[in-house]
Amino acid sequence: MGSQADVREAISRSRSVIPPAEWVDQRSVTRRYRMSMSGWWFSRSASSATHETNAIAAGKLSSSNSRTSAPSVSRHPSGVFMRLTMPDRKQRGGFDVVCELVFRPPAHLVARALAPLRVPPPAVVLAGATTGIVAAVAIGRHAFLAGALLLQLKTLLDNADGQLARRAGRVTEFGRYLDSESDLLVDAAVFAGLGVWIGPWLALLGFILLTTVLSLNFNLERIDRGAPAGWDGSPLGRIYAILYGWQDRIADGLVRRPRRSTIFVASNFGLSPQLAVLGLCLALGHPRAYVGFAAICLAVLVVLVTIDRRKP
Numbered sequence: 171m172g173s174q175a176d177v178r179e180a181i182s183r184s185r186s187v188i189p190p191a192e193w194v195d196q197r198s199v200t201r202r203y204r205m206s207m208s209g210w211w212f213s214r215s216a217s218s219a220t221h222e223t224n225a226i227a228a229g230k231l232s233s234s235n236s237r238t239s240a241p242s243v244s245r246h247p248s249g250v251f252m253r254l255t256m257p258d259r260k261q262r263g264g265f266d267v268v269c270e271l272v273f274r275p276p277a278h279l280v281a282r283a284l285a286p287l288r289v290p291p292p293a294v295v296l297a298g299a300t301t302g303i304v305a306a307v308a309i310g311r312h313a314f315l316a317g318a319l320l321l322q323l324k325t326l327l328d329n330a331d332g333q334l335a336r337r338a339g340r341v342t343e344f345g346r347y348l349d350s351e352s353d354l355l356v357d358a359a360v361f362a363g364l365g366v367w368i369g370p371w372l373a374l375l376g377f378i379l380l381t382t383v384l385s386l387n388f389n390l391e392r393i394d395r396g397a398p399a400g401w402d403g404s405p406l407g408r409i410y411a412i413l414y415g416w417q418d419r420i421a422d423g424l425v426r427r428p429r430r431s432t433i434f435v436a437s438n439f440g441l442s443p444q445l446a447v448l449g450l451c452l453a454l455g456h457p458r459a460y461v462g463f464a465a466i467c468l469a470v471l472v473v474l475v476t477i478d479r480r481k482p
Contacts, residue, residue, distance in 0.1 A: 236332065236349040237388040237414065264391065264437025268446050269329065277329035281337055284330070291335035295349050298327030302356030309452065310363035317363070318449035324356065325445050347406035353441065354413060357381065368458050379464035383439050386471045389421035390428045390436045425475055432474040439467045
């Protein structure tokens with residue numbers, strides 16, 4: 171009987187044992203940590219899913235890139251540079267060093283600032299085109315430094331409009347046509363202004379060289395993606411077909427599937443580096459030098475395309 175009483179007393183004591191206060195505190199802290207981490211993970215997952223959904227929606231027209239939009243890298247950098255440039259970039263094959271390192275980070279900040287204001291991307295395209303026309307007027311008046319700076323501002327806006335469109339999920343064919351055609355108009359105006367000082371024929375040669383280099387830049391990347399040349403029946407689409415359709419058809423007949431090295435080189439001959447070099451030549455007071463630079467770019471691309479055609 172005594173032993174049974176001892177057993178009952180021991181059971182009673184075990185049921186009434188109160189864990190130390192630090193145990194209770196530790197379990198509470200652990201429970202709160204798990205709950206907070208669960209909420210953090212859910213928030214991050216929802217944010218990631220929302221961003222991915224917007225990216226997919228904006229990417230529906232990824233096969234119809236603007237001709238002069240800077241190509242982006244397929245290998246993504248990390249850290250601060252990724253946070254500045256990654257969210258709103260479109261995926262393309264090459265890495266445009268000048269665009270990615272100089273123009274895209276501030277353009278991303280511009281796009282982030284404009285997005286909450288609901289500024290339509292075509293308005294940024296028109297602002298960039300207006301800046302380019304003002305630059306052409308400045309060049310025609312021999313204000314070369316002002317023209318050079320305005321061209322760089324135009325490049326920044328040209329990078330910002332695409333980022334804003336992708337960020338807002340407002341990538342459209344209208345924007346594609348407007349961007350490409352306004353860039354061609356600005357290029358023509360800039361060389362018309364240059365013609366006052368370097369002569370009309372040399373300016374015309376420079377414009378033809380630049381247009382050909384940019385056409386190869388666009389079509390090499392397009393053919394590498396396997397995307398067909400195309401446009402719709404809208405008014406801007408018809409203008410696009412007149413201005414660019416024949417270039418795309420010639421490229422389809424001449425260009426074979428390019429190598430990675432060809433894509434990399436061509437991506438660094440896009441509009442952003444071209445206007446950067448032109449601005450440098452203007453700032454130094456030697457605009458004729460740019461025509462030589464454009465000729466070298468075209469010669470390099472012709473050699474690379476020829477090599478690609480001969481590969482098995």
